[in-house]
Amino acid sequence: MGRKRGYLQDWITQAWVKTTGRRFYPEKESWLTGPSGDTREIKDEYIYRLCKTENLRLEKNQPDFGLIDEISEWQLPAADEKRLHPTIIDFYTHTYNYGFEVKSTWKGIFYPFGWLLTLIFSRRLQQLNLPLTAEDTAQGLESNLIKLFSDDQKRAKYTIWYRTQKKKGTVVFSGIYGYTFVPAENRTCLKIVFPLPNGNATIILNIQVLENGSLRLTSKGKRDGEPGFYFLLENGTGDYWVKYVKAMHETLDVFVDEGNILKATHTFKFHGLTFMTLHYTMHKKQL
Template identity: 30%
Template sequence: MGPRSGATLDLATRKWWRAVGRRVDLAGEHAWLAAPVSRGPLVGDGWLHDEAARLGGQVRDGVPGAGLLADVAVLDGPGFRAADLAPEVRAFYEHTADWRMEVWTGWTPLFWPGGELVSRLFGRRVGQLALPMRPLDVAHGMDSRVSVISDADGTQRAAGWLRTLRSTGEYVFSGCYSARRLPGADRPSVHVAFPLEHGNVQVFLRPDVDPDGSLWLRSPGGRFGTDGAYVVVEDGGASYAARAPIHEEFHVHLDREGVLRTDHDLRLWAADVVRLHYRLEPRARA
């Protein structure tokens, strides 16, 4: 697909989300949906410095032991205590840069053709949300980079987690991770925003901890303003948002041999679409 065709498709997609969504005030009532966007069609890591500038801070790359969250305890509240997590689970989120990952994917046959079409038309073209379609796509593993986004005081406000295919260097995911409390919520959620040109896809994940110390992160269905997936677009000088019928579940746990693993299930409404499995290992110290 050429640049002109891609631009036309992206514009039409934004118009569609505008039509099914609602107008939102990202500087006021709906500030909980304010998140990074990409100013161009190719996402990559270009949004990082824009987000740091919005916060009056900076992007810090190469921070030893950088994590998606500076302290998982920021999620503490009724029904969740970071202190109950297995040490390895907590270490992964607080020191993500210290971990290496291997990935396996399994698509439901019914959804594979649609996933391939979306990957070709959008994911691989823009370098964002390019879910691996075949086992060989991730046979050599996935590399990740954590960029800390700090405010003017040097406090971590968010983290960019950029994942690329080790074999080709192509972007798979480029996300902004933080903790964020939804309106009326009893405790914070894990907030992930995936920038797109003049918009983004956002997921609010509710954390829970099992007696064995494993972590569950879930984005269920529900009303606007609760945990789940959202699409936000900029169009005509205004912003619009809609809930997306995408539901995710992550289970971060230790297996019987003490290896840290993550099962990631993605559903469309109630239908299983794809499962990703991650094996997480501490990086060798130099």
Template identity: 25%
Template sequence: MTARRLSSRVDLSTRLFWRTVGTEIDPGSSRDAWLQAPSNRLGGAGDSWLDDLDAAGFVDDPGAGGLLADMAALDGPGFVAADLDDLVRDFYERTSAWSMDVWSQWNPVFAPGGAFVTRFFGRRVRQLALPTSPMSVSRGMTSTVRVVRRADGSRRGAAWLRTLVSDGSPVYSGFYGVETLPGAEDDQPHVKVAFPLEMGSVQVFLRPSVVDGGALRLLSRSREFGCEGAYITVCSGDRWFASRAPLREEFLVYRDDEYTLRTDHRLSVGPLTALRLHYKLSRVGDS
């Protein structure tokens, strides 16, 4: 059996697993519209989903785009964008104008599993290829933002593409937007990040808050269906299924005592921290 056929069977088996443990959804309905997200066609990988949208004329050229057009889109009962530090807000609204240096640290318990997933899944599908060695991120990541629009020209979201400078390998191909969740205890808008996969996606919903004099905290806890957390969606035949994943994430974006913008990112599996990432963010052209 060729490697390509084996990979195809593994991917099919993975989708069948998530179908079995998941709940059937209809992303085209008002009830499940919060789970709508781009996905790669059969055989697609990496940012081929964006190539398809670009070919259809729905993607702006790379420029000074941000992950969000205006952080005020997140204003709600637990968040007010006007309270954010100016640098934090500028990063999210003008992401293309920022570069990043990255440091990573795995929990030794999860490091072998992380290396396996990155090598045999992440690099093959060019998605969610989490850095497994501090040296792999020692030269930083490239950062490209492209705004995605609807047929009427309105903004649908933003694609954030990141690759390792050291070898050019893709790390993330994410789609960013704002969503209000049906199971949340209030009407607080959340940051939605979707990572398109073949015939499906991984989606993470993060609750924002302002802490420590203007820092941004984004928290994703895996709780009941319809609340903030991580979800996996798959298409099987012409039917869609969604399941919660036991992943938790926390981001803290803040200005340090030397007026440098930084981000601490923690990824947990259940109650245990699996990976910590630290980013130093710099405006392009700043010394």
């Protein structure tokens, strides 16, 4: 359908966003804005496009690079910040210093849907390739931390966490990680933007520190304007649409187990039913 409109299956998805979503005005809802991807392939193309269009400097995989610079960026209540396990804080502020092992579990009834999604979209776009089998992640994930800086800024404008399967090189997640103040929640939430053709998938997650010092991130909102899963679409001429997908929820629990090992459990739900769980084990790398 041409480079501007992309592939038919992507155009159908975009038409769904336009017809079932609403008009979106970035100047009024800046907390939800984020970069879009190319119509042909996502991978890391948008990273270099951002560097070019916004005149940014790229730095990659520097020791101590983290998803955030300081835990204070999350603006947690003082008691929560004090209670949060120091290993979890170290992970988020020095993410590149950690290696990963991951195992995936699909609920049988949803596996064909995951396979079809991967076949039609994910492998072609090189984005959001959720592992379907244990073999996909048998050798772990290759984790890259990329930061884009303006010349006059000490803090990165964009932080990209780029993860691929070590065995196949397939891109699992290529996302821009940050945080945003959500007016409806009156609090700072975690924000992840996954560029897609002519738009992106944006996930807004509530940040909660549990009594045992573990971290829980949840995207379970009830309506547009709250934490959750959003599809954003732009047409290249200044018009934007957004679709809040109420049926999609995810929960990420990050904790230190009894053996003092950092782990995470990432659960994905559709209409309240769990369709996939990712189990992570994180360990310090020898740099």
